Amino acid sequence: MSNKIIFKDFETLVPMVKDRWTPLYLEHGRLEVDNYSIKWISSNGEIIQVPVAMLSCIILGPGSTITHAAIASCSKCNTPIIWCGDDGLYFYAFGVNVNERCKTTKRHIQMSSSKENIETICRRMFKIRFPDIDTKDLSVESMRGLEGNRVRNSYKELSEKYKIPWVCRNTNGVFGIDVDDLNLSLNILNYHLYSLCLSVILTMGYLPSVGFFHADGKVPFVYDIADLYKLELTFDIAFSTYVSARYNKDLLIQNFSEKVAEFKLLEKIPKHLNELFK
Numbered sequence: 001m002s003n004k005i006i007f008k009d010f011e012t013l014v015p016m017v018k019d020r021w022t023p024l025y026l027e028h029g030r031l032e033v034d035n036y037s038i039k040w041i042s043s044n045g046e047i048i049q050v051p052v053a054m055l056s057c058i059i060l061g062p063g064s065t066i067t068h069a070a071i072a073s074c075s076k077c078n079t080p081i082i083w084c085g086d087d088g089l090y091f092y093a094f095g096v097n098v099n100e101r102c103k104t105t106k107r108h109i110q111m112s113s114s115k116e117n118i119e120t121i122c123r124r125m126f127k128i129r130f131p132d133i134d135t136k137d138l139s140v141e142s143m144r145g146l147e148g149n150r151v152r153n154s155y156k157e158l159s160e161k162y163k164i165p166w167v168c169r170n171t172n173g174v175f176g177i178d179v180d181d182l183n184l185s186l187n188i189l190n191y192h193l194y195s196l197c198l199s200v201i202l203t204m205g206y207l208p209s210v211g212f213f214h215a216d217g218k219v220p221f222v223y224d225i226a227d228l229y230k231l232e233l234t235f236d237i238a239f240s241t242y243v244s245a246r247y248n249k250d251l252l253i254q255n256f257s258e259k260v261a262e263f264k265l266l267e268k269i270p271k272h273l274n275e276l277f278k
Helices: 068-076 102-110 117-128 141-160 181-204 222-226 230-244 249-263 265-276
Strands: 024-026 028-034 036-042 047-050 058-060 064-067 081-084 092-093
Touching: 028 058, 028 068, 028 117, 036 068, 058 230, 068 092, 081 141, 081 181, 092 117, 092 181, 117 141, 117 265, 181 230, 181 265, 222 265, 249 265
Parallel strands: 024 058, 028 064, 058 081
Antiparallel strands: 028 036, 036 047, 081 092
C-alpha cells in the first residue's frame, strides 16, 4: 500500500499498521491543522510539522490542546489519540476512530461471550509466549500462575545479569506514590508499550475494554496483548538503561523506540491478533 497521503472529498489513503512509526508524545503545546497537514506549536513557539498518517498513535500529555479540525484529520488517517498525565504514567482517555468494517469487532464479541471461547483465546495467547508447553489441560488460572512465575524469574535473572538489587515490582508510581527509579523506568516503558498495543487494537477494530486473561482496568485487552511482548521490549531496556543513566525518560523512550523497530512490533501485533481470532 502506498504511503502517500491524499485528501480528496474526505477520502484518505493511509499506511498499514506495520508501516507506521512508534507513538509521538507531545506536551505543553497545541496541535492544529495547517492547510492539509497538522502542526504542533510548542509553548516556546517552536513549530513542528506532524506526519500524522505515519504515526501509530499520538500521546498528548499535560498542557496540550488539540483543535476539532486536528481531531478530524487524525480520524481520517486512522491515527488514535491518547490523553495521559505527567510522564505518561496516568491514562485518561483515548480517541476511537469509527471502524468502517466491524468484522473484527463482532469476532471479538463472539470470542468473549462464553467461558469456552475465552479459554480458547487464553490458550492461544499462552502458546505465543510458551510454544513448547501443551495447554490442552491447563486452566486459565494455571496459565496465569505460569506466566507470573516467568515474570518473577525474569526480574531475578536481569538483576543478576546487570548486578542491580531487585526487591519487588511496584506499579504504584501511576498513582503518585514514590517508587524507586528502576520501577519507575518499568512503569514508563510499559505505558508506551500499552499505547502502541492500544493504537493497533483500535486501528484494526478490536475492543480494548474486553479482555481475556485480564478483566480489570479501562483497557484489559491492551494488557493481554502487551504481556506477549513485555519481556523482550520493556524488562531488559529498563535494567540496561538504569545501569548507565538510572532514571532517564528521554533515553528510555529512545532505547524503547529502537528496540520496537528492531523487534518489528508493528508487524507482529496485527499478525498475532489475526492468529488469536482466526
